[in-house]
Amino acid sequence: MQQYGIQISGLSKTFGRGDTAVHALKQINMQIAPGEVVGLIGPSGSGKSTLLKCLGAIIEPSAGQMHIGDQLIYDNAWKISDLRALRRDKIGFVFQSPYLIPFLTTLDNVALLPMLAGKNNKEARQLALDLLTVLQVEHRAHALPSRLSGGEQQRIAIARGLINRPPVILADEPTAALDSVRALTVIKTLNEIARDYKTAVIVVTHDDKIIPTFKRLYHIRDGVTYEEQGEGRSFLEKT
């Protein structure tokens, strides 16, 4: 049986009840392999944020199943007690706005998470520096976020999402604030990281610049998803 990075089946989310109930997600099935980067697109109100929040264990689904790797996370109820530790160790979040802490250097912004997870200062900073090197922003390690370009800030945000080596990354509009060249660089970086670290990555986007880069694209409309095949890495190689 193939092992997925993250897999959901029959996942549903209803807000409210009775006549005013909103069925935001209706029996969604998704499987993302380790190393795969998929896109998720859909119009406003279609359920993208709700799906991302369920996948990120930020809100509780109403029904269905979710596995991360071979661990059953949700089966009509949460199957693990410490959701905060799950989010910290298994899921990396990358947002449209990098949300870097303005008075910490780039390096400390990234080192903070492994410190919170129990690593000592020196170990955490070395891990952070190694990752900044992979993302080609190590020369900005001692700069404050306000001194970085938008593309550099977004790469720092990716580093922070990755630092605890989560098996899953959820990226919400990570390129919306970037021009085409920087947007494609961020997506290339996510693809390289996914491949090298065996991470399953889901990118929610409205960004036409990056939509052709996905080999698999999930469309969502009125809480229902369907899948489309795209060009993927061969498109990225041409850019």
Ligand SMILES: Nc1ncnc2c1ncn2[C@@H]1O[C@H](COP(=O)(O)OP(=O)(O)OP(=O)(O)O)[C@@H](O)[C@H]1O
């Ligand atoms: N807390 C909530 N209570 C009630 N209804 C909600 C809640 N959150 C979302 N919804 C409803 O669920 C549906 C899906 O919303 P969601 O925010 O997931 O859409 P979206 O695709 O992310 O939209 P956008 O692109 O505008 O952010 C919408 O009808 C929305 O009004």
